[in-house]
Amino acid sequence: MSTPTGKPRKQIILGAYLGGVNHHTLWHLPESGSQIDFSTFERTARTAERGRFDFFFLAEGLALRERDGQVFDQDIVGRPDTFTVLASIAAVTEHLGLAATINATFNEPYELARQIASLDHLSGGRAAWNVVTSFDAFTGGNFRRGGFLDRSQRYERAAETIEVVRSLWDSWAADDLVIDKEAGVFSRSGAGSFAHTGEQFDVGGWFGVPRSPQGHPVILQAGVSPQGRDFAAASSDAIFSPYGRFDEARDYYQDVKARAAGFGRDPNHLKILPSASFVLGATEAEAQEKARWVREEQVTGRTAQILLEQIWNRDLSAYDPDGPLPDVEPALDAPSFIAGRALTHADRPATVARLRAQAEANGWSLRQTVIEEFTRGSFVGTPTQVADALDDFVQNDGSDGFVIGSHLVPTGLDELVDDVVPLLQERGSLRTEYEGTTLRDNLGLPAPACAGATVEAARA
Amino acid sequence: MTTDGSLTAPQDPAGRGAPIVAVALDGAGWHPAAWREPGARPEALTDAAYWVGLTQLAEAGLVDLVTFEDSFGIPVGPWDDPAADRTDRVRVRLDAELVAARVAPATRHVGLVPVVTVTHTEPFHVAKALATLDHTSQGRAGWQVRASPSGTEARLTGRRDLPEITAEDYAAGRADEQVAELFAEAAAVAETVRALWDSWEDDAEIRDVATRRFIDRDKVHRVDVETRWFSVRGPSITPRPPQGQPVVTALAHATVPYELAARVADVVFVTPQDDAAAASILAEVRAAEARVGRTGEPLRVVADLAVVLDADGRAAAERLARLDAWAGQAERGWVTDARVLAGSAADVADVVEAWTGLGYDGVRVRPAVLPDDLDALVTDVLPELRRRGLARTAYDAGSLRGLLRLPTEVPNRFAAV
Numbered sequence A: 001m002s003t004p005t006g007k008p009r010k011q012i013i014l015g016a017y018l019g020g021v022n023h024h025t026l027w028h029l030p031e032s033g034s035q036i037d038f039s040t041f042e043r044t045a046r047t048a049e050r051g052r053f054d055f056f057f058l059a060e061g062l063a064l065r066e067r068d069g070q071v072f073d074q075d076i077v078g079r080p081d082t083f084t085v086l087a088s089i090a091a092v093t094e095h096l097g098l099a100a101t102i103n104a105t106f107n108e109p110y111e112l113a114r115q116i117a118s119l120d121h122l123s124g125g126r127a128a129w130n131v132v133t134s135f136d137a138f139t140g141g142n143f144r145r146g147g148f149l150d151r152s153q154r155y156e157r158a159a160e161t162i163e164v165v166r167s168l169w170d171s172w173a174a175d176d177l178v179i180d181k182e183a184g185v186f187s188r189s190g191a192g193s194f195a196h197t198g199e200q201f202d203v204g205g206w207f208g209v210p211r212s213p214q215g216h217p218v219i220l221q222a223g224v225s226p227q228g229r230d231f232a233a234a235s236s237d238a239i240f241s242p243y244g245r246f247d248e249a250r251d252y253y254q255d256v257k258a259r260a261a262g263f264g265r266d267p268n269h270l271k272i273l274p275s276a277s278f279v280l281g282a283t284e285a286e287a288q289e290k291a292r293w294v295r296e297e298q299v300t301g302r303t304a305q306i307l308l309e310q311i312w313n314r315d316l317s318a319y320d321p322d323g324p325l326p327d328v329e330p331a332l333d334a335p336s337f338i339a340g341r342a343l344t345h346a347d348r349p350a351t352v353a354r355l356r357a358q359a360e361a362n363g364w365s366l367r368q369t370v371i372e373e374f375t376r377g378s379f380v381g382t383p384t385q386v387a388d389a390l391d392d393f394v395q396n397d398g399s400d401g402f403v404i405g406s407h408l409v410p411t412g413l414d415e416l417v418d419d420v421v422p423l424l425q426e427r428g429s430l431r432t433e434y435e436g437t438t439l440r441d442n443l444g445l446p447a448p449a450c451a452g453a454t455v456e457a458a459r460a
Numbered sequence B: 001m002t003t004d005g006s007l008t009a010p011q012d013p014a015g016r017g018a019p020i021v022a023v024a025l026d027g028a029g030w031h032p033a034a035w036r037e038p039g040a041r042p043e044a045l046t047d048a049a050y051w052v053g054l055t056q057l058a059e060a061g062l063v064d065l066v067t068f069e070d071s072f073g074i075p076v077g078p079w080d081d082p083a084a085d086r087t088d089r090v091r092v093r094l095d096a097e098l099v100a101a102r103v104a105p106a107t108r109h110v111g112l113v114p115v116v117t118v119t120h121t122e123p124f125h126v127a128k129a130l131a132t133l134d135h136t137s138q139g140r141a142g143w144q145v146r147a148s149p150s151g152t153e154a155r156l157t158g159r160r161d162l163p164e165i166t167a168e169d170y171a172a173g174r175a176d177e178q179v180a181e182l183f184a185e186a187a188a189v190a191e192t193v194r195a196l197w198d199s200w201e202d203d204a205e206i207r208d209v210a211t212r213r214f215i216d217r218d219k220v221h222r223v224d225v226e227t228r229w230f231s232v233r234g235p236s237i238t239p240r241p242p243q244g245q246p247v248v249t250a251l252a253h254a255t256v257p258y259e260l261a262a263r264v265a266d267v268v269f270v271t272p273q274d275d276a277a278a279a280s281i282l283a284e285v286r287a288a289e290a291r292v293g294r295t296g297e298p299l300r301v302v303a304d305l306a307v308v309l310d311a312d313g314r315a316a317a318e319r320l321a322r323l324d325a326w327a328g329q330a331e332r333g334w335v336t337d338a339r340v341l342a343g344s345a346a347d348v349a350d351v352v353e354a355w356t357g358l359g360y361d362g363v364r365v366r367p368a369v370l371p372d373d374l375d376a377l378v379t380d381v382l383p384e385l386r387r388r389g390l391a392r393t394a395y396d397a398g399s400l401r402g403l404l405r406l407p408t409e410v411p412n413r414f415a416a417v
């Protein structure tokens, strides 16, 4: 099926984001459920599979957030171990991909290769790894080596980690498992052997997980600096992006696809997936009214102050949320006032200047500024309007799909699946049945080069 | 079987519950040639269905818990060269903790106890993984703590240099210092994991709508562990597991590991080769408890027993002889750390009766071949044990701690009293 412009219609890729440790999830609503009981994860994953989503997505943060040395208490706090809960979700789903956000700084490549390949086997080829690179010393306080990595090296380590991980996945050729009971040959000589010496790692030995169904589980990346973009363009299958507004999303899309081509890759093999949310209503007015209510519930005056404290890096509790933006300057050299949050505002003065300009131009208060500027890509309207908007966004190359979540856990995804998904399916932008058996197949990604060849070459 | 999972009316003459019966799952079975048996399914070792099937079979037999064997590297037999390139043994193994997590939603009662190595892993990751297994299994998680003394395993992450320990080094006492150091670190990791499990009090999540506070932050605690190997600030990112403290176990063969178990574990698996050793090991474990000043619940002492049973219409001795011939050990026979029993269901029940009579809390059976010896365990041995009042007749508790008759109200070390 094709679009009115004659271009072939793109299939929308959908990941289901289980709302978590931030102000987006409205935990105080009576219908909101547990954030840790397995039933919540099962419920959301089954709903996503019913809606023929590509994957279920979990973010990660390896230290409880703190403000001025005290654990955050106003947002959701606490989450499960990502790999463990995904392995359990594999038991209650059949087709849904299982995407684990996992840090490359505080894990070793051997363990990651083993855990992800194990998850790939246990799920029949549905594992994905979203590589993140948080490196801060605060998070490091929970780990053996502390904050050992300099910011400038975060992607060096991540890139070398992926290289080692993929070499471990390639250490078993598909036919290395011989299993000849009569002759007593279990596997071929040399199967699983690996060795790597580089700037970050000097490792070697035997890898005990034979080639998994996907060969290479899918790799996603999240990070937006120039290094982050190059890293993604060179070595990942998909990007989880923060750009939800069409114009900035399209710029980003073009930028990273061009970078991928620059690395000699087919840009179609790098999927761009912004994070998104939605609010539905029977009429547009009703949806807009509800969306305004959701935003106001999400960004209380207190939350607005705290979100700005991340940028200003200082205590802003004395600033009236209904008054103007703080007139003080950000504290650039002070220790982190808010700790344990992925840093997405690397350039504080520039961000402050932008917010001030916006507030001034629109006459916004502190809280209004946060509501307007911190709300991620949100699709609001009737089911038809939202289906149109999602589809247009993708067909016009704002993205290849979305990682989408609701402000309500675990039932919020239901209405998207019940009311919007059928409309996308009707117009041919979303599958009605899973076409492949693995996540890689469903995403339309190519099979990795056959490991046999590499392995043979390495052994020769 | 009745709908509540009971087989017959409970018989509990002593009034303290039947002995613990555990099953240790490893690859195609514990015999090095197990994978060559006609019934073995070595091609399925990486399939979820294989592990689900075995665990469900154990659950149908009302087994208390299943352990999932693991090491940091590939499977290697006791004292085999871990660096050798072999083609005649099972060389593959999935991450045991993830196998247990995959099995959890497909089972309801049986305890799930993966081996998780502590030497090269992060205590923080280990703590949240096992806490999460306890959440997804609704209170059935345990942990078999494993230290890794192998230089070959150390090379896998390249983070530290450990010399290889050979059987000769070990026998000559040359490895004593290295082993003692690794076990001291293992104890510190286990203590840290336990502290992280307690770092959230049970009622830390308050969801107080009026004040818009999700947690009471006075009930979420840093652990601030400082050891000579590592430090961890905490708190955990994962709320306290349903059991409070999942069940901690360890396999131990000597004084140093007995002391590790006495310090940090709820259950210790030991390996007596005969009745005399069974008596002396039990005394050694109790002495280790006294030496480390253990208070509260005594260790549950569970004896490992490797079994080759009459199965498939073939006598146990004949099955073992064929396995040994395949493994190239026809002369020596199958010698492993645990006692090997080739025999009938009654023979196994006799050993269980003798050892529980000495004061053991139960046995952990290591089936020589999977699924054959697990099948025989469930169809022949467990009914015989039940006939003698030596195995449970129903799952009568909702958590692994409950099944093991460990206290189910577990005080939190950080809670204000």
Ligand SMILES: Cc1cc2nc3c(=O)[nH]c(=O)nc-3n(C[C@H](O)[C@H](O)[C@H](O)COP(=O)(O)O)c2cc1C
Residues within 6 Å of the ligand: A058, A059, A060, A061, A062, A101, A103, A131, A132, A133, A134, A135, A222, A223, A224, A225, A226, A227, A228, A229, A240, A241, A242, A275, A342, A343, A344, A346
């Ligand atoms: C959309 C998005 C989502 C992210 N999610 C996480 C996460 O769940 N956990 C985490 O530790 N870091 C997360 N990060 C942080 C990135 O991994 C990265 O460390 C950070 O963006 C800094 O890298 P950069 O300078 O390339 O942006 C996320 C970043 C983006 C843009």
